[in-house]
Amino acid sequence: MSRLMAKTLREDPADAETLSHRLLVRAGYVRRSSAGVWTWLPLGKRVLDNVSRIVREEMDAIGAQEVLLPALLPKEPYEVSGRWSEYGDLLFRLKDRKGADYLLGPTHEEIFTLVVKDQCTSYKDLPVMLYQIQTKYRDEARPRSGVLRGREFQMKDSYSFDVSDEGLAESYRLHREAYVRIFERLGLDHRIVSAVSGAMGGSASEEFLAPAEAGEDTFVDCPSCAYAANTEAVTFALAPVSGEHPALEEVDTPDTPTIETLAAHLGVPASATLKNLLVKVDGEIVAVGVPGDREVDLGKLGEHLAPAVVELVTAEDFEGRPDLVRGYVGPQGLEKVRYLADPRVAPGTSWVTGANRADTHARNVVCGRDFEVDRYVDVVVVEPGDPCPSCGAGLRLDRAIEIGHIFQLGRKYADAFGLDVLGREGKPVRVTMGSYGIGVSRAVAALAEQTADERGLCWPAAVAPADVHVVAAGKAVPLALAEEAATALAASGLRVLLDDRPGLSPGVKLTDAELIGVPWILVAGRRSADGVVELQHRATGTREELPVSEALARLT
Ligand code: ATP
Ligand code: MG
Secondary structure: OOOOOOOOOOOOOOOOOOHHHHHHHHOOOEEEEEOOEEEEOHHHHHHHHHHHHHHHHHHHHOOOEEOOOOOEEEOHHHHHHOHHHHOHHHOEEEEOOOOOEEEEOOOOHHHHHHHHHHHOOEHHHOOEEEEEEEEEEOOOOOOOOHHHOOOEEEEEEEEEEEOOHHHHHHHHHHHHHHHHHHHHHHOOOOEEEEOOOHHHOOOOEEEEEEEOOOOOEEEEEOOOOOOEEEHHHOOOOOOOOOOOOOOOEEEEOOOOOOHHHHHHHHOOOHHHEEEEEEEEEOOEEEEEEEEOOOOEOHHHHHHHHOOOOEEEOOHHHHOOOOOOOOOOOOOOOOOOOEEEEOOOOOOOOEEEEEEEEOOEEEEEEEEOOOEOOOEEOOOEOOOOOOEOOOOOOEOEEEEEEEEEEEEEEEOHHHHHHOOEEEOOOOOEEEOEEEEEEEEHHHHHHHHHHHHOEOOEOOOOOOOOOOOEEEEEOOOOHHHHHHHHHHHHHHHOOOOEEEEOOOOOOHHHHHHHHHHHOOOEEEEEOHHHHHOEEEEEEOOOOOEEEEEHHHHHHHHO
């Protein structure tokens, strides 16, 4: 440590919001270069490399082959796939000296498809799984939380290529199992949840989430069955109800443009009212119906309707539309507007809703009798206690960090690039693909979030920058003993960090050792002359005085 480039800080960096951000900076693992762009100092680089090594070993074990594609990519393939424009502001775009357009790769489906198109011509060349561990670039809107969400970050991305759907299912299964082994070896507590495929397209998709307060994802978890899903992917069942309802009736409801004022005026609960949100989908005005007591999740609506673009309506959109009465929209008689609704607005349910006239509402408005739903979409914000779609028990909601994502992409990219191989029968067969990502640098932060305590970082052995942190708590005899112990430990193959810094008090050194978070701390202090050291276990905080020979035997 007298030579190590790792300056510890007593104070939290001013801009740090999350525990991992604060501690990784304070313990000298990373330093900010610019917004969302980080320098990995020696200790951090070691942890990052340990994560990469485990990822690499498990990818190799399923037969995936490591390659390294460029990060600097030409625009054309991304125009073919449509993502040059679909990615919007997320893409770092640049020009070379001749004016040709390039981008910094945010993910590499296009380029891998082209590599396989170039290399594989027959069904005999498949299946193939390729991966890389590489720097990715995304101009994130909110690059915060340190390396959790960077604009430049490390990702392991892999891609599978198969000739049949069964082959793809098998490649997907192999990745899923490799991911479980990776996260177990890393010591990351994780859950596998159903995900929305979003802009990627394709069918089956699951996310690996690391539960943590600092996470930006919310997932639901059923306390009584195995159901777990990203809240964006939760789908509730449509449960039609039968029964007679009185005829539709219009009522005067002056000054009731909000659900609260309406419910109070009519003396009904907000859940009995039907709220109709107007949005623009690729420029077309569409109404979205949800129970009055529920909120619409616009992000989720966007995910469901992707790649269509969803926007809120503005005052101008009402001009020349006398059929749309702000605050008093109802689905009955709204002929020119497509009607999307939450599954809770099931056939046979009866509602209080707008009458499409100012200051007027309608009651006994029955779904299937007075109006039809054009399409059901799950867009309400999920709340704790909502029924589990699989068993009906009340769902729990938790926060988590997305650490991995696996997709069955299908033929989307193979279609875009005409990726065929010659099949068994001598005819061309279209290839089907999977894509699989792990946030390698994000995993470092996720591990820090899950394991750190108020004293500092606390690494699982598999990723720690060293196995033992030897502290010379004093000069002369303690220093000599510490050096001797460090040499012996290193000779037996352990990775040792030796705190031989002169002129620092034992207290300062121990505080730093706890902040740095190596699993074992061996202190040569006051009793060094007798050959006695103190052995501390960072995670549990247990400490014990014992002869140095015994301490070494135990550690090795
Ligand atoms: P997020 O929803 O967090 O933005 P994503 O769904 O866009 O992530 P993917 O395209 O699935 O991310 O990328 C694969 C993996 O790369 C993610 O599961 C995550 O672990 C990691 N990752 C994505 N974006 C970032 C980022 N900005 N910084 C660090 N890691 C990231
Ligand atoms: Mg993802």
